[in-house]
Each structure stands twice: as C-alpha cells, then as structure tokens.
Amino acid sequence: VEYQVLAMLSTSPERTMRLSALAEVTNASLSRLSHLFKRLEVRGLVRREPDPVDGRFTNGILTDDGFKTLAAAAPGHVAHVRSQVVDVLSAEQLRRLGMAADRIMSRIDTSEIN
C-alpha cells in the first residue's frame, strides 16, 4: 500500500491527491491510510495540506524525496510483481483474476455497514 500511495501520487496533477481518494484506490481504511501516511511523512516522502477549497479534505503531496525514493524502488518492485504474479499466469488468466478480484471487492464495499 505504501508503494501504491507513492505511485498514485506520482502520476497525479501536482503530485497531489486527497487522503480519502488514496484510501479508496488502495482499498485501505481511512484509519489505516492515516497511520501509513504519517509514517511516510516522518520519512519525508510525503506531506499534508488542508484542501483550500473544502477544509474537510486533506491533500497528500509527494515530495521530491518521495519521488526519488519511488523512482529508485520502482524497477525492483515491478520486476518482483512480474515474476511472482504476472509471469505465472497467461494474459487471459490475469485478466480474469483481475475481474474476479474487482467483483469481490465491490461486493464487500457495497455490503459494508460503517
């Protein structure tokens, strides 16, 4: 999830995303994301800013250090996922795995009582 957060931020405009949006795309709870983001912040990889438009939102921003750290980690991370997951399945199998996972996650999301 830490990698996902850094990666999502790196491809976003201004390298910025709302924490609630990050929680949603990573399928993490808001509480988990808040703790996780704090750890990244302590390490200097991200920072927070209240949304100037709507103060309820908090914007997460990737720092230059965070971008460098992501860039350094990416090749190894991608290679690892490829060798452990992607290369083990056919293109068709991988597509079907993704579809099944999406179905299950959306079912869980809609049935949850918060």
Add this chain to the structure above:
Amino acid sequence: VEYQVLAMLSTSPERTMRLSALAEVTNASLSRLSHLFKRLEVRGLVRREPDPVDGRFTNGILTDDGFKTLAAAAPGHVAHVRSQVVDVLSAEQLRRLGMAADRIMSRIDTSEIN
C-alpha cells in the same frame, strides 16, 4: 487463519495436526502460526503436545471447548464467505480464481529463500 486452524484440526484424526502442517495448509509462517496458536491456547480452544515419535514436532490438538466454539462460529462464517465471495462468482470463475491463486502461491513458495 484462526478459523482455518480450528477447522483443519476438527476434521483430522484425533483432532490433531503438527504445527508445521498447519502452517503449510494456512500459508502462514511458522512464527506467525506459533503466536496465533498461543492465543488460541490461552483461550482454551487448543492445546499442544510434543510428538511422541519425533520430539522435534509439536502436535496441535483441538479441545472440546475449541470444537464447540468452532461449531458455533461455522454457520455464520460459512454464510459470510459464501455471500462475499462464492455467490459473487460463477462456478467457473470460482474454479479459475482458485487455480490462479494456487499458481501464484506455489511460485512464491518455490522462490522463497529462507
């Protein structure tokens, strides 16, 4: 994993299995399983015994209390998994999901350097 441990024990001869075997079927590390088993033991759901044949093994045994707890939890647990996973996919999709997961897990297992 706690549920899996209780369920596996309940269908084993003498309601007994080696901890290393439990770790393998649940895809948990031996360390994780040891901690988890200790928690179940504190709750009185399982107990340990050294294997009389080979003292390196530890046998995990389901207690009567553990069996009752499992029996009480099973209907709800099964219904939940069914509604969140099984019922969301077709029989064919479910079979393919299982096969893909098995492939990935066995790849991870064989590439691991302990």
Add this chain to the structure above:
DNA sequence: AAAGATTGACTAATCAATCTTT
C-alpha cells in the same frame, strides 16, 4: 548440521472514540 518450533522486539493494522469543517 538441519528441521521444527519458540521467543522478544519492532512494526503495522484494527477498532472505537474523537475532532474539525461544512
């Protein structure tokens, strides 16, 4: 030495309660 298992320290995730802004 190797296999099975355990331990303790550290890190991460969960859960419920709380706070802020709208």
Add this chain to the structure above:
DNA sequence: AAAGATTGATTAGTCAATCTTT
C-alpha cells in the same frame, strides 16, 4: 448532522535470534 480525518489503545504480523531434538 454528515464527511473527512486523526488519535490512542489494543491486537496481530514480521523479522532475526535462539532453543531443542534428531
């Protein structure tokens, strides 16, 4: 009140080191 987020306490998982038995 509702949405977004945070906090602190508890529980769980990880990692490396260690112990026991073969």
